[in-house]
Amino acid sequence: MTLPAVLVVVALLVGIGLYGALSQQSFVMLMMGLELMMNGVLLAAVGLWSFAAGGIPKGQLLVIVVLAVMALEMAIGFALVVAVYRERQADTTEALETLRG
Amino acid sequence: MTAVDVFFYLLSAIAVVAGWRVFRTDSMVRASFFLLTSFLTVGGIALLLAAPYLGAAVLFMMAVEMMVMALFMVMFMMNPAGLNPMNMVHQSRFAIGAGVVAGVSLAVLALVVRFPRHPVEPSADLISRLGHELLGDSMLIFESAGVAIVATMVCTVVLSSASGRYGNATSGSRPPGLEPGGEPAGRRPDSDDDADGGDDE
Amino acid sequence: MSAGSFIVLFIVGLALVAGVYVVAVFDSLAAAWVAARRPSGILLLPIRRAAFLVVQQHNETERPDEAGWRLAPALYLALAATGFGLIPLSASFVPIDGPAGIVLWGAMEALAIVAIFLHGWSANAMLPLIGAYRFVALGLSILLVSMFVLIAAALPAESMRMMDLVDSQRELWNVVRQPLGLPLLLLVAMTLSFWGPFNFADSADLATGTASEVSGPPLLVWKLSRAAMLVSFSALAATLFLGGWLGPWLPGPVWLALKTVLILAVLAGMGRLAGRVSTERMITAAWVVLLPISFLHLAWAGVEALS
Numbered sequence: 001m002t003l004p005a006v007l008v009v010v011a012l013l014v015g016i017g018l019y020g021a022l023s024q025q026s027f028v029m030l031m032m033g034l035e036l037m038m039n040g041v042l043l044a045a046v047g048l049w050s051f052a053a054g055g056i057p058k059g060q061l062l063v064i065v066v067l068a069v070m071a072l073e074m075a076i077g078f079a080l081v082v083a084v085y086r087e088r089q090a091d092t093t094e095a096l097e098t099l100r101g
Numbered sequence: 102m103t104a105v106d107v108f109f110y111l112l113s114a115i116a117v118v119a120g121w122r123v124f125r126t127d128s129m130v131r132a133s134f135f136l137l138t139s140f141l142t143v144g145g146i147a148l149l150l151a152a153p154y155l156g157a158a159v160l161f162m163m164a165v166e167m168m169v170m171a172l173f174m175v176m177f178m179m180n181p182a183g184l185n186p187m188n189m190v191h192q193s194r195f196a197i198g199a200g201v202v203a204g205v206s207l208a209v210l211a212l213v214v215r216f217p218r219h220p221v222e223p224s225a226d227l228i229s230r231l232g233h234e235l236l237g238d239s240m241l242i243f244e245s246a247g248v249a250i251v252a253t254m255v256c257t258v259v260l261s262s263a264s265g266r267y268g269n270a271t272s273g274s275r276p277p278g279l280e281p282g283g284e285p286a287g288r289r290p291d292s293d294d295d296a297d298g299g300d301d302e
Numbered sequence: 303m304s305a306g307s308f309i310v311l312f313i314v315g316l317a318l319v320a321g322v323y324v325v326a327v328f329d330s331l332a333a334a335w336v337a338a339r340r341p342s343g344i345l346l347l348p349i350r351r352a353a354f355l356v357v358q359q360h361n362e363t364e365r366p367d368e369a370g371w372r373l374a375p376a377l378y379l380a381l382a383a384t385g386f387g388l389i390p391l392s393a394s395f396v397p398i399d400g401p402a403g404i405v406l407w408g409a410m411e412a413l414a415i416v417a418i419f420l421h422g423w424s425a426n427a428m429l430p431l432i433g434a435y436r437f438v439a440l441g442l443s444i445l446l447v448s449m450f451v452l453i454a455a456a457l458p459a460e461s462m463r464m465m466d467l468v469d470s471q472r473e474l475w476n477v478v479r480q481p482l483g484l485p486l487l488l489l490v491a492m493t494l495s496f497w498g499p500f501n502f503a504d505s506a507d508l509a510t511g512t513a514s515e516v517s518g519p520p521l522l523v524w525k526l527s528r529a530a531m532l533v534s535f536s537a538l539a540a541t542l543f544l545g546g547w548l549g550p551w552l553p554g555p556v557w558l559a560l561k562t563v564l565i566l567a568v569l570a571g572m573g574r575l576a577g578r579v580s581t582e583r584m585i586t587a588a589w590v591v592l593l594p595i596s597f598l599h600l601a602w603a604g605v606e607a608l609s
Contacts, residue, residue: 001109001149007211009113009146013120013139015204020124023196025189028177029124032136032170036120042159043116043143048216050150055221057234061242063155064235067162068246072253074166078173079260086273089285091177094191128367130423137416144409148400154462157405164412165445168419168438182426184365228401228462 006047013040025092027081031074038070109149116142128183129174137167151223154231310397314387317559321533322526323348324563328570336574352522360518363427371424375523378417382530385410389537390465392547392554403464404452407538411448411494414531415441418496418503421524422512433511436581437503441494443588448490450596451483454603455542468546477543479606482599484543486592488569491535495528498573504528505578536565 013036020033045066049059081091090096119138126132140163148156175181190196221227235243263270275285326348334341387397388407400406415438422434456462458479459470470476477484489500496503504511513524540546540561547554579587 001106003216004211005109005113006146006150008208009117011204011207011211012117013143014207015200016117016120016124017200018203019196019200022199023190023193024124025191026178028170028173029132029189032123032132035136035166035170036123036139039116039120039140039143043146046147046150046152046155050152050221052216052219053221054219055151055227057230058239060152060155060227060231061234061239063152064158065242065246067158068250071162071166072249074170075253075257076260078169079257081173081177082261082274083265085177086270089273089275089277091277092189130420131367131370134370134416134420141413153400153402154405157400157402157409160409161405161412164409164416165442168412168416168442171419172435172438182365182367225401229460 003047003051006051007044010040010044010047013037013043025094027077027084027091027093030093031077031081034077035070035074038066038073042066042070105149109146112142112145112149115139116146126183127180127185127187129178129181130171131183133167133171133174136170137163140167151221152227154228310387313391314383314397317391318383318386318530318533321536321562321566322529324566325529325532325570326351328567329573332570332574355517355522355525356519358518358521360520361515363425363515366426367420367424369424370420372520374417374421374424375520375527377420378414379523379527379530381410381414381417382527382534385534386530386537388464389534389541389558390468390546391558396465399465400463402462404456404462404467408445408449408452411490412445414494415445418512421516422503425512425515427515429508429514430512433503433505433508433514436505437496437512439585440500440502440581440588443585444490444493444592447486447588447592447596448494450593450600451486451490452542454480454483454596454600457603457607460607464541468541468548471545471548475543475545480543480599480603482595482602484539486596486599487535487539487542488565488572489592491532491539492569492572495531495535497528497532497569499576499578500584501578502581502584507578532569533562533566536562536569539565 017033017036017038017040020036021030022033024030024033042063045059045063049055049063053059084096085091088095116139119135119142122135123132123139126135141160144156144159144163146156147159150156180187259265276287278284279286327344330344330347331341334344384398385407388400388403388410390396396403398406418441419434419438422430422432422437425431455476456467458476459466461467492498493500493502496505502511504513508514513521516524537558540558544561544565545557546561547558549557552560
């Protein structure tokens with residue numbers, strides 16, 4: 001278990017997450033791609049904290065902030081998805097292609 | 102190859118495969134729980150990397166988040182149980198290309214860059230040092246995160262309350278039409294006043 | 303896996319089996335008491351019921367999520383067992399030790415909600431689905447109350463390690479220091495093991511909800527897991543509020559067992575004595591009543607720990 005091994009896993013997670021975020025039509029699946037990318041970022045932060053930063057407390061603080069940001073992004077994302085659906089009956093990115101009005 | 106190494110390779114394999122299966126499975130609830138598996142294994146790796154509180158916090162928070170995600174998947178996806186095969190992708194080749202480029206370039210960086218070597222000592226007071234840091238030097242960050250959370254709570258309630266300004270829940274939250282732009286499919290909730298199971302005549 | 307970890311697994315398994323048996327016996331006793339009936343054959347009844355379920359045929363529905371359906375009870379049982387493993391059994395023995403034991407327990411609670419939802423969802427039937435949704439709505443609300451109770455219990459110990467939590471109770475048990483804690487934790491325990499008045503997942507008005515399409519060995523595993531979760535929660539309540547293995551003459555594990563059995567008796571009694579609350583009222587109560595009470599409880603614990 002070395003730092004390059006952890007970061008290769010991060011690279012895979014970010015790659016798969018990016019594929020998901022770019023390729024999915026539905027809003028919630030797109031958000032799942034974003035969540036997967038942030039999963040990779042979380043793992044990278046923990047790995048770098050553990051191997052390269054000597055366990056300084058600010059490293060753990062960064063991980064906690066990333067965790068909080070993930071939760072907030074999911075909450076606002078879902079609220080926006082609900083609001084968009086109520087306004088325009090749109091649940092895929094395709095349906096929001098044209099500006100209305 | 103110590104036991105820790107074996108666990109690490111096992112957990113990371115599960116994380117990557119589960120992350121892949123999120124976008125390849127038909128059942129939407131299973132997709133959320135595959136994502137949960139990916140998060141749980143990352144939490145496990147954090148526990149292996151001598152970050153006990155962070156690993157436990159990731160396990161805890163991601164379980165709740167993915168439970169809510171599963172509920173939203175059932176709300177918004179047309180195939181929540183995977184009873185039919187489904188493939189809802191667009192710009193698939195571009196997305197695959199972008200994912201491969203991002204993954205390969207990050208992997209190359211991971212293997213080539215020389216990171217400083219300063220491993221953590223798994224001492225017992227990591228958590229208390231984190232606590233002192235959170236409420237000491239980084240109190241501003243911690244409190245801003247708290248304020249951000251309150252702001253988010255207010256925003257979500259404003260955006261999605263039942264009689265809010267972004268659409269009334271009863272008239273806006275209807276199923277999509279059977280053809281695009283058509284009448285909403287399914288029973289209309291306010292058209293059955295005598296509660297006999299059908300629309301009012 | 304070393305021999306030591308096998309012994310640990312064996313001890314945890316044995317304790318859980320004994321605890322599950324005690325839960326079943328107490329439940330029958332409480333039922334007999336409520337019905338003003340003389341209890342007879344109580345000690346053999348759980349074993350007879352288990353044997354019946356083992357040979358009963360298991361039910362199928364149309365296009366269930368087969369993997370999830372069979373995995374959910376096993377997952378719930380594993381979570382109950384892992385939770386039990388986090389609890390200090392004596393002065394020097396914790397099956398799963400770690401600096402953040404109490405946060406791991408919270409993680410087990412959160413994952414239990416996932417397992418119960420999966421059990422109800424996977425059956426592809428109406429009543430289990432309603433049970434699963436009702437339970438998720440309530441479980442996520444109660445999880446906040448549970449977090450505050452756990453944090454407040456960790457405050458006097460100034461540590462998140464379970465052993466330190468027990469050590470902090472050497473002079474005074476937490477049930478005296480933090481009076482609101484034990485009732486709140488018992489409420490949380492009954493909600494997350496959907497027991498008695500807080501049985502929203504397998505309620506009688508849904509014809510046992512998430513278990514309504516289950517029969518045979520899967521039903522046995524589900525009932526075992528539910529009782530095991532109750533045992534783990536009772537052991538947690540005994541550890542956090544009644545001093546765990548602390549006690550004068552008898553060895554540590556015996557004290558823990560006695561305190562756990564006491565709390566199991568209370569829970570089994572409440573399981574039969576109180577009627578089920580309606581779902582909407584319970585959700586309102588969880589956010590409007592229980593959450594402020596748990597804030598007060600945490601503030602009280604903080605003030606008490608600072609002085």
